[in-house]
Amino acid sequence: MGCFHSTARARRRYPGYDDPMQLAAQTAFSVSEVEALFELFKTISGSVIDDGFINKEEFQLALFKSKMDNIFANRIFDLFDVKKRGVIDFADFVQALNVFHPSVPMEEKIDFSFKLYDMDNTGFIERKEVFF
Known part of the structure; x- marks a missing residue:
């Protein structure tokens, strides 16, 4: 019975x-990996604003331990923010983290890497995108 209530509470809060x-x-x-990711998510999502979401500032803090704007962190955030x-x-x-799992096919990892550099979503990596 305790699991049901804590799961229902997590659905409302997160x-x-x-x-x-x-x-x-x-x-x-x-x-068990999803449950471990939930613990990590709770820590990151509550680091600045405890609203059950990870915002860009919290994401950058988690990656780089800094609130400074970082183009690499911004781009990864944009790829994670599918909605x-x-x-x-x-x-x-x-x-979004699924692409980093060892059993995910290499093609999906390559696709993610390509999207990371194709900043304007043209389907091409242009010279200006390589120099960012």
Whole structure:
């Protein structure tokens, strides 16, 4: 009974939080890995504003331990923010991190890397994008 209540509370408090089994089924992560990612997500999402989302500032703090604007962190944040809301919810977080899982095919990793440099989403990496 305690698990049900804590899961229901997590769903209200952390938008995008789904049943760990459901997120595990949608990704290469196991249920225990999804649960570990949830603990990490809670830490990051509450580091500046405790609203259940990761904003850009919290993301940069987690990656670089600095609030300074960083083009690399901004670009990764943009790729994680698939709904383009300016925040990352837990489901976005897990699904975006999925590309880094060892069992994910190399083609998906290459696609992510390409998107990282194709900043204007033209389908090409142009000279100006390489020099950022």
